[in-house]
Amino acid sequence: MTIDEYKEEVKQIRPQMLFIAQSYLRDNDEAEDVVQDVLLKLWQLLDTLRLPMSPLASVLVKNRCIDVLRRHRYMVEVKDSIVDERQRDVDRYEAVIAIIDTLPTMQQTIMRLRHMEGMEISDIAKLTDSKEATVRKALSRARQAIKTQFLKLNSNE
Numbered sequence: 001m002t003i004d005e006y007k008e009e010v011k012q013i014r015p016q017m018l019f020i021a022q023s024y025l026r027d028n029d030e031a032e033d034v035v036q037d038v039l040l041k042l043w044q045l046l047d048t049l050r051l052p053m054s055p056l057a058s059v060l061v062k063n064r065c066i067d068v069l070r071r072h073r074y075m076v077e078v079k080d081s082i083v084d085e086r087q088r089d090v091d092r093y094e095a096v097i098a099i100i101d102t103l104p105t106m107q108q109t110i111m112r113l114r115h116m117e118g119m120e121i122s123d124i125a126k127l128t129d130s131k132e133a134t135v136r137k138a139l140s141r142a143r144q145a146i147k148t149q150f151l152k153l154n155s156n157e
Helices: 003-025 028-044 054-102 105-116 121-128 132-155
Strands: none
Touching: 003 028, 003 054, 028 054, 054 105, 054 132, 105 121, 105 132, 121 132
């Protein structure tokens, strides 16, 4: 096919290609993009194309539209999955905070200083006027209590 034949054929079939793309996508801009992609692909095949080009162009537009729709559906699924995962993380965090609130006062204080304020064991010991071993033991007991209550809470759901 010559360049002039290609240009003439494109003038004739472009409206049909656009109609097909718009019927699939319901979005004029995306339909334009699909038609442009297909015309570019056809241009690259110029040496091997034969007239009429309309049947091949229609199939290529339809297939490209299906690809676009699949990509959109996949992106929506991924986005929904990320939102669900973030919500689960927030729910878990809130559950752990609620469990910490039920601990004895000293364990609550040590947990918050260590994990929320990022303080070292030695600094917590000085602040609470305790030995480091006592702080470690209280921290261990608090973590164990949180784990036990969290697992019990999640097993009831």
